Amino acid sequence: MSAANPLPELDESAWERARERSSDKRAITRAAGTTALTPTQLEDRAIIHRGGVSRPEVDAFRELRTRLLSAVEGSFVAMVAPVSAGSGGSFVARNLATAMAFDETKSALLVDCDLRHPSQHSTMQIDAAAGGLVEYLEDPEAELSDIIYETGVNGLRLIPAGTSREVGAEYFSSFRMRLLLDSIRSRHPNCYVFLDGPPVRGTPDARILADIADVVILVAGYGRDTASSIAQAAANFDPAKFAGVVFNEGV
Numbered sequence: 386m387s388a389a390n391p392l393p394e395l396d397e398s399a400w401e402r403a404r405e406r407s408s409d410k411r412a413i414t415r416a417a418g419t420t421a422l423t424p425t426q427l428e429d430r431a432i433i434h435r436g437g438v439s440r441p442e443v444d445a446f447r448e449l450r451t452r453l454l455s456a457v458e459g460s461f462v463a464m465v466a467p468v469s470a471g472s473g474g475s476f477v478a479r480n481l482a483t484a485m486a487f488d489e490t491k492s493a494l495l496v497d498c499d500l501r502h503p504s505q506h507s508t509m510q511i512d513a514a515a516g517g518l519v520e521y522l523e524d525p526e527a528e529l530s531d532i533i534y535e536t537g538v539n540g541l542r543l544i545p546a547g548t549s550r551e552v553g554a555e556y557f558s559s560f561r562m563r564l565l566l567d568s569i570r571s572r573h574p575n576c577y578v579f580l581d582g583p584p585v586r587g588t589p590d591a592r593i594l595a596d597i598a599d600v601v602i603l604v605a606g607y608g609r610d611t612a613s614s615i616a617q618a619a620a621n622f623d624p625a626k627f628a629g630v631v632f633n634e635g636v
Contacts, residue, residue, distance in 0.1 A: 422537035430509050432538065433480045435487060446484035449602075449631065453481075456628060457600055460491075460574055462566055463628075464498075464598035466582030466591040468618045472606035473633035475504050478581035481602075485577045486540030492576045494533070494569065496544040498594055499583040500553040503546030509536055517547025522561050529565065553583060553590040563597055585618040592621045600628045607634040 427434040433443045453463065465481065467474030475497075482493040496518060497505040506513040511534050521527045521544075534543045556562060569576055580598060585591045595601050601622045605615050615630060 420535075420537060421539060426537065431476060431479070432509070433483055442480075443484075446480045447487070449481055450484040450487075453600065453628065460570065460577050461599040462570075462578040462580065462597065463600045463602060464580040464582045464591070464595050465602045465604060466594075466618075467584050467604045467606070468610040468615055469586045469606065470502070470584045472584070472604050472609055474584070474604040475499065475508070475581050477602070477604045477631055477633055478579050479505060479509070482577070482579040483538055483541055485579075486538055489540070490575060492540045492542070492573070494542050494544065494576055494578045495536075496578060496580050497546040498553065498557070498580045498590075500546050500550040500556065500590070501583060501588075503549055505543055505581060506534075506545035509543060511536065511543060511545065513545040513547070517545035519547035519550055519556065521547070521565070522556050522559055525561070529568075553588075554593045557590065557594045557597065566597060585621055586614065595622050595626065598626065601626045602628050603630045605630050605632050607632045 422430070422432075424434050424436065433440070433446055435443065453461070463481070465474055465478035479495060482495040485491055485493040495505060497503050498518065500519065503517075505511075506517070513532075513534060515531045516527075517532050521529065521532050532544055532547070534545065536543050550556070566578065569578060580594060582594050583590045585603070603615070603619055603622075605618075610618075619627060619630065
């Protein structure tokens, strides 16, 4: 893994240029003509899909989506974080974003924020040749639209993590990270952002990332995470933002 690079200092003019780039309206709107993945391709990528037959996993994510929409007014930034590595946080974040994109009046942006062990681009089989979140945050001249990738799911885009980093705290607390989210909020009122967070146990990264989210969802591995470890993980977050715990049995 690469060592973390210092984030650049931004002067006032650089901040303004960054704000203009971050507000690119082309980046996140639902695109007509996007090549859609087949059900088999979606299953290969561990992504839920709608079909003629009711599917328990699809119904479960729709129910989660409905609960979030009823609990939070307007579009939101949701952080999904596992209690521990292997609990399935990335699976839940990916499919909760997909369920949101089922609604044709909404779009979803999935951001891989597990900088130590990024996985979304590889699981979703996306060639992130232009880099991802790390490259955008380290380069004041980077274009936001360059690191937003089509996923094959209409209405769902991905910002991959980019080059892996050992420490995410300085990235998540940076001006450009807040600018990225604030620009999406203001320019894309129907876009819901899902931050695929790092495990809560072991580093402070998830707690720092939660500061810039509107709502926090904790993922516990069924039979993996104990009641005490779940309670300890939940205690890291503001109760006003904490939406609850999702127990994941699979991926």
